[in-house]
């Protein structure tokens with residue numbers, strides 16, 4: 001199997017029919033991310049981009065590609081990592097973030113649940129056995145990422161969601177009838193409130209498998225092990241279903257994303273709610289009290 005340049009191919013993209021060698025694959029990954037950024041004006045001149053980096057493949061691939069782009073275009077980067085306090089897992093991935101940031105010359109900031117909320121996720125799990133760890137983790141992480149990105153003066157917050165994450169989320173929210181969340185998986189950002197740092201997803205059109213290949217061929221040291229609390233059964237079923245459909249029809253994931261993107265402007269217009277400030281902490285929220293304060297009261 002050979003690339004169009006004549007070298008031996010390392011990947012065959014079934015959805016497009018392309019066979020690419022290592023060099024052409026790397027080039028195409030950077031070009032695709034650049035195209036998404038341009039198409040939706042995700043980054044503007046002189047922006048400071050906070051990148052949410054967990055140490056997993058997606059966030060480190062995102063940081064690596066944005067670093068390459070920032071050497072050519074006028075924007076800056078800062079890595080923001082949230083330490084949830086998951087013993088034997090997050091401590092390992094944080095070391096990888098620090099190591100990679102140091103070798104790429106990117107400033108790295110780390111904030112922890114323990115310092116901000118008074119509990120590690122491991123302690124939360126012991127205190128509350130009703131709600132799942134992910135319910136706390138997702139809400140607290142989003143809250144902290146937004147707050148810290150704003151305090152650092154970031155213009156945007158980039159997260160490493162890939163094509164697979166996006167289509168799973170779209171389908172999951174649709175099947176659950178959660179229209180409010182269904183209307184929040186868009187390609188471009190909407191500035192809801194001055195206290196919300198707009199979130200951008202430059203890897204949104206990159207399949208998960210290609211993130212893995214990019215990390216491997218570029219020798220990026222990433223954490224491949226899974227969080228001990230992972231296992232959202234519903235998402236796993238949707239993942240399996242989409243992968244099965246993609247095997248039968250290799251454009252399934254892109255078709256779903258394109259369809260969603262066509263209706264997104266309507267969804268955003270009709271489902272966007274008024275943003276207020278939390279009575280307790282002053283952070284932006286839709287209700288009287290934000291979800292983070294609500295969960296903290298629970299503890």
Ligand code: SF4
Nearest residue numbers: 133134137227229230
């Ligand atoms: Fe947090 Fe759940 Fe992800 Fe683990 S799997 S990092 S608990 S959201």
